[in-house]
Amino acid sequence: MARDSQGALVALNRFGFGGRGGASGDLINAASDPRGFVKAELARPYGVLLEAPGLQSTPQLGQAVFAYQDQVKQAREAAKAAAPIEAPPVHAPTDQKADSRLRRNLSLNTVATEIAGQMAEAKPADSATKPDAMQPTAAAPAAAKPSQPLNVIQKTFRAEALARLQRAMMVDCGFTERLVAFWSNHFCISATKGELARMWAGAFEREAIRPHVLGRFADMLKAVEQHPAMLFFLDNQQSLGPDSRAGQNRKRGLNENLAREIMELHTLGVGGGYTQGDVTSLARIITGWTFAGRKGQLGAPGSFAFNANAHQPGPQVLLGKTYEATGLAQGEAALADIARHPSTANFIATKFVRHFVADDPPPALVARLRDVFVRTDGDLKALAIALVDSNEAWQAPLTKMRSPYDFLVASGRLLARVPEDPGPYLNGLNLLGQPLWAPAGPNGFPDTAAAWAAPEGMKLRLDIASQMGARLGPNIDPLDLLEFAAGEAASVETRRTIERAESRQQALALLLMSPELQRR
């Protein structure tokens, strides 16, 4: 078959995470049949699932957090109870000889420590403080506080991140992983919400997103809205039906947060034809959707539970339709209807095309995907196939900007590195403003070139690319790498810029920053 380098560039970058370096042959494989290369991953439905040793279910993780919190509490109380007896200072026996020798010239260790100390003083506003500032419960505390062992929450977060990163590094094209990232951002939670959210962030994606990425939208919607991570993130476990037994007892009532975001962000979209009354109705309908707490009264601690005591009794009218009082089934029926609402089809199709094709999505393509969504009752695999089969997706210019996550993963793939430590990636994401599983709001990370091609962001990307260049450049041939990244589709200017770099280190930095690597 004829080699289609431009097609390969689109296949790997627009739909995937970029070509891998080394012996993968991604670019060549993609060039022989770009569409087939992208679609191959869709034929392996279970390939989207992510299982790795040590990754646990949401209830197991919830129980681990509860246990950890108990431990911390006990330790704090024990410390308070214990009288503060200080040990007498220990004096090492003085060795006169050693002393005089040391005085003449310091030891290497002392000098090294001293230098490091001076430098830290010299640069108090060092970027080292930045990730913590951006993310109170830092994703990578190992770098910030090397002496403290990681707690179970930090360990779990890192293990989940590592599994996701390793998968992204190893897949052929990465289309399904891109779909996972898309849906995970669409139905985002934030790990900064609290300890449970951080603990559950990875499991949420594994359990609620991945099984449905090539399945039905309605199933994903239900899985997401019933997942403890989402219920915790948007406060639904606190929401009580005003007329429910719990509501009456505790003099507390509705929290509309989840209901509003379901309609505004997850399904119908702003202007999708719902009113404040609909929001309140849906909020009532999903009262009682919660997760079992540490005492396990409603079920296994950390598992989804329907608390009938908190559920607003009676029928509810939502979007003009009456939903009878069927308990948990009332909300499930409502979600099923919202999932197949025409506004939902339109909202999802628009967002999908914006993510994969262009910030201003071609209307004809949006219309076609909306029709597919409606016709197939939200079959997300059919949606993905329709996108890949469209001519627009292959012909539209590569104007989208890689997000920081895509950029770091694409760089890692090109450099043929499978991470064993997620810390550097997490730090890089923090720096570049896309902390993993921690967007600023429930609307997720932005998805436009303007957001990611901002001046400060570009400067930081260049700094990171330069550091990658400095560290890894000496061992690579930058022109080989350009072949893996873009092959014949590389522009003359990019090729020349890399050829003329004054060092391999600089050449690698320039390659990683080239339009071929930044645009998709």
Place this chain on the structure above:
Amino acid sequence: MIDCVENRLLTSRRGLLLGGASFAAWAYLPKFARAADGRDPRLVVVILRGALDGLATVAPIGDPDYAGLHGSIALAVDGAHPATKLDSFFALHPAMPEFARMYRAQHAAVIHAVATSYRDRSHFDGQDVLESGYAGPGRVQSGWLNRALEALPRGERVSSGLAVGPTTPLVLRGNAPTVGWAPVALPQAGDDTAMRLVDLYRHRDPALASALSQGLQLEKAASGDDMKPKPGNAVAQMRQVAGGAAKLMAADDGPRIAALAFDGWDTHANEGGPVGRLAFLLGGLDGALVEFENGLGERWRDTVVVVATEFGRTARINGTDGTDHGTGTIALLAGGAVKGGRVISDWPGLKPANLYEARDLKPTTDLRSVIKGVLQSQFGLSDQVLAQRVFPDSANARPMKGLVV
């Protein structure tokens, strides 16, 4: 990519980048001082990446063809920024007053019209030859400085080298153990890299060009030197790196051999003469030498710093007031152990017929001879070891005698 992103975020304590095990092992090495004369020799190799313009750094002002070839950027011993006369023929760039002082104190020397065995014009391959010590590029993944370490009697003197920077330069890579150190806050992307990228974006992606340019300007404004055409931090970084390395080497149990690299010497456009871009970089190099002198203290007496680059630049300036990739260039020696105060050169002349391929300063000295001479005097390596193991197949490049006191 792993470690590089992390480095940016290291706290001071982690900034040591020193592998705990290898670092600790260091403390148990026996005394290094040479029994015979009480010297405790040290060697620093500084690689200038990008191909330094030797003719602009140590100018052959006595050569009647120099001023014409180097045109608007040629140095002169008169005018507003006079070059420093080293002898009746050569003059030093005015941005290097400290090197001039060392030279006058006979602790610095210049070797001119020097080159490795590489005769093509790729930076990557040129640096590979310079650092690997092999006659051609891509032969090995070890460097001549590491193989020199290997050849030393183990535990007697120098048993490990210090790699300064985020990675071990090829020159110090190999079987002999090395320790690494990098300043806590790694240098940000070099100005030169940023300029090249903005240039690429201007041709291919104007939106990114605009965003990146703004980002760079924002940063300069934030660091308070937006009035200057170049940020002042490249010079500060060179000094910082050298100062840190010098302190580590000054320790009683510190490394005796170190290698580091400074980037940014590829001066295709607007190279500048007595002032300008090259002057700025040379000032940084000058400052780094002072940091070594100060930081090594008493040990400076036993130190040789070798400054080398992968190749030189065209003798004639190009159409953009810069120079393109050439061949012959200079090597610099500095340190209390250098038998200095001289420019060592078999001067080929700059007449068109005397230029290499009618465009470059013709190399008349093999850089390997210079380095072999230093290694032999400092560490007592034999001709045979130097010709076979350190610089394979280099018997024809005899060690240069008398470079070290």
